[in-house]
Amino acid sequence: MDAEMERNVDAEKEMREWCVALPKVELHAHLNGSVRNSTLLELAKQLAEKGIIVFEDVKDVIMKNGRSLPECFKLFDLFHILTTDHDTVTRIAKEVVEDFAAENVVYLEIRTTPKNNEAKGMTKRSYMNAVIKGLKAAEAVDVVLFDSNSRTNDTLTCTPTIELDGDTKKKRIYVRLLLSIDRRETTLAALDTVNLALEMKDQGVIGIDLSGNPVVGEWETYLPALQHAKELGIPITIHCGEVANRKEIQAVLDFCPQRLGHVCCLNDVEWKKLKSLMIPVEICLTSNVMTGGAPSLELHHFADLYNAKHPLSLCTDDCGLFSTSLSNEYFLVAATFGLSKPELFHLAQEAVQYIFADENVKKSLKEVFKDAGKRLTVLSEIGAPN
Numbered sequence: 001m002d003a004e005m006e007r008n009v010d011a012e013k014e015m016r017e018w019c020v021a022l023p024k025v026e027l028h029a030h031l032n033g034s035v036r037n038s039t040l041l042e043l044a045k046q047l048a049e050k051g052i053i054v055f056e057d058v059k060d061v062i063m064k065n066g067r068s069l070p071e072c073f074k075l076f077d078l079f080h081i082l083t084t085d086h087d088t089v090t091r092i093a094k095e096v097v098e099d100f101a102a103e104n105v106v107y108l109e110i111r112t113t114p115k116n117n118e119a120k121g122m123t124k125r126s127y128m129n130a131v132i133k134g135l136k137a138a139e140a141v142d143v144v145l146f147d148s149n150s151r152t153n154d155t156l157t158c159t160p161t162i163e164l165d166g167d168t169k170k171k172r173i174y175v176r177l178l179l180s181i182d183r184r185e186t187t188l189a190a191l192d193t194v195n196l197a198l199e200m201k202d203q204g205v206i207g208i209d210l211s212g213n214p215v216v217g218e219w220e221t222y223l224p225a226l227q228h229a230k231e232l233g234i235p236i237t238i239h240c241g242e243v244a245n246r247k248e249i250q251a252v253l254d255f256c257p258q259r260l261g262h263v264c265c266l267n268d269v270e271w272k273k274l275k276s277l278m279i280p281v282e283i284c285l286t287s288n289v290m291t292g293g294a295p296s297l298e299l300h301h302f303a304d305l306y307n308a309k310h311p312l313s314l315c316t317d318d319c320g321l322f323s324t325s326l327s328n329e330y331f332l333v334a335a336t337f338g339l340s341k342p343e344l345f346h347l348a349q350e351a352v353q354y355i356f357a358d359e360n361v362k363k364s365l366k367e368v369f370k371d372a373g374k375r376l377t378v379l380s381e382i383g384a385p386n
C-alpha cells in the first residue's frame with residue numbers, strides 16, 4: 001500500500017469511528033428487520049432440530065445477498081417463522097435495543113407489526129407485551145421507555161448523559177414504540193392495531209406506521225384506521241413511494257401524516273407538494289439502493305432534500321436485513337455527499353425535532369447533543385474547511 005492509500009484508509013477508519021461516537025436518533029427501524037444474522041441462524045438451527053425447517057436451505061436464504069423488494073418480503077416471511085413466539089420476540093427486542101445503544105443511538109423509535117398467531121397462543125396484545133418485556137430485560141443498557149411526565153421517579157432517569165468513550169458506564173437510550181399496520185391486513189385488523197396503540201400509550205407506544213409490501217393492498221383499506229389514529233391524536237408515519245403508485249402517493253400526501261418514510265418514486269408535482277408541506281422524511285439510503293427505490297447512492301434523493309433544507313433524518317429501515325447500522329448510514333452520507341463532521345453533527349441533532357416523544361424527551365436530547373458537541377469538538381470546527 002502506498003502512502004496515499006494508507007492515509008485514505010486511516011481517514012476512513014477515523015471517520016467511521018467518529019460516526020459511531022456521534023449521538024444519533026433512529027426514527028425508522030423495523031424490529032424483525034433489525035435482528036442479528038447470528039441470532040437468525042441460531043433460531044433456524046433450533047427449528048431444524050425440531051424438524052420444522054431444513055437448516056441448510058434457510059441458511060442459504062439468510063446469507064444470500066439478494067435484497068430486491070420482492071426478495072425482502074420473502075425473507076420477512078421466513079424471519080417471522082423464526083421469531084414469532086413470545087420468548088423469541090422478547091429476545092430479539094432485547095438484542096435490538098442493545099445493538100442500537102452500543103453504537104450511541106440515544107433515542108430509538110422501533111416499529112413492529114403486532115401479530116395474532118393462534119397456534120402460539122399469541123394475540124396482538126401478548127406480542128407487544130413480549131416486545132416490552134424484551135426492552136425492559138436489556139441489562140447492558142439503561143432503557144428509558146416511559147414518558148418522563150407519566151412516572152414521577154423518571155425525573156432522575158432523564159438526566160442527560162451519554163458515554164462516548166468506553167463502557168465504564170451503561171449507555172442510556174430512550175425507546176418508544178410505533179405499531180405497524182401491515183398492508184396485507186384488513187380494515188378491521190388495522191383498526192385493532194390503532195386501538196391497541198391507544199391502550200398501550202402509557203407503556204411506551206407513541207405512534208402508528210403503515211408498512212408492508214408496497215405492491216400489495218389498497219390505500220382505502222387502511223384509511224379508516226389511519227383516520228381513526230389521526231382523530232385520537234396518535235402521530236402517524238407512512239411508507240411512501242417505495243414503488244411508483246401515483247394514486248397512493250397523492251393520497252398519502254393529501255393525508256399529510258407527521259412523517260414519511262422513503263419518498264423514492266415521486267414525480268415533479270409530488271416532489272413539489274412534499275416540499276411545500278415540509279413533512280419530515282425518514283431517509284434510508286442503503287435500503288433504497290438495495291431494493292431499487294434509488295438508482296445509486298450518488299443519485300439518491302437525499303442530496304436534493306438536504307440542499308432544499310427539507311426536514312429529514314437518516315435511518316436504517318432494516319439494519320439486519322441490509323447489513324448496515326445507523327453509524328454506517330452517517331458515514332455513507334459523508335463519503336458520498338461530502339458532508340463535513342459539523343454538518344453530520346447538525347443532521348443528527350436536527351432529527352430531535354421530528355421525534356414523536358414529548359417535549360421533555362426533546363429537551364433531554366437537546367442537552368445530550370449539547371454535551372456531546374463539546375466532547376466531539378465539532379462546534380469549534382464549524383466553518384473550518386473539511
Ligand SMILES: CNc1ncnc2c1ncn2[C@@H]1O[C@H](COP(=O)(O)O)[C@@H](O)[C@H]1O
Nearest residue numbers: 030031032033076112113180182211212213
Ligand atoms: C424494505 N422496505 C420495507 N418496506 C415496507 N415494509 C417494510 C420494509 N421493511 C420492513 N417492512 C415491514 O416490517 C416488517 C418486519 O418487521 P416487524 O415484523 O413489523 O417487526 C415486514 O414484514 C414489513 O411489513
Ligand SMILES: [Zn+2]
Nearest residue numbers: 211239261317
Ligand atoms: Zn421501512
